[in-house]
Amino acid sequence: MLRISEAQMRELERGVLATLKHQIIGLLHDRFPEQTASLSETDIAKFVRKSMEAARAVRIDEAALIKRFVNALFVLEYVMQDQKKLKYFAQVMVSENTAEARILFAEKNLLDNA
Numbered sequence: 001m002l003r004i005s006e007a008q009m010r011e012l013e014r015g016v017l018a019t020l021k022h023q024i025i026g027l028l029h030d031r032f033p034e035q036t037a038s039l040s041e042t043d044i045a046k047f048v049r050k051s052m053e054a055a056r057a058v059r060i061d062e063a064a065l066i067k068r069f070v071n072a073l074f075v076l077e078y079v080m081q082d083q084k085k086l087k088y089f090a091q092v093m094v095s096e097n098t099a100e101a102r103i104l105f106a107e108k109n110l111l112d113n114a
């Protein structure tokens with residue numbers, strides 16, 4: 001019978017999380033080229049790491065959901081820099097649309113010229 005120690009499991013988890021982190025960084029560059037162009041790779045990696053930690057702290061542990069969570073935080077980070085966009089974002093977020101529809105709307109309409 002194959003036995004995997006706790007240390008081995010932690011190492012496997014670290015590897016999976018590192019891969020996920022690199023995937024998310026790539027996705028942010030692909031989806032938001034203008035916004036990521038002004039950031040250093042160190043800053044983007046730090047943002048993604050902290051966002052992944054926040055996701056896991058609220059028990060978001062599936063890769064697809066972690067990606068969506070980090071994406072939403074990235075959008076919110078840029079929206080918060082502009083009061084007009086922030087007010088509009090708040091109105092969209094309390095609308096009756098699904099959470100996914102609200103985030104997609106915010107991405108498409110509020111990140112331009114952020």
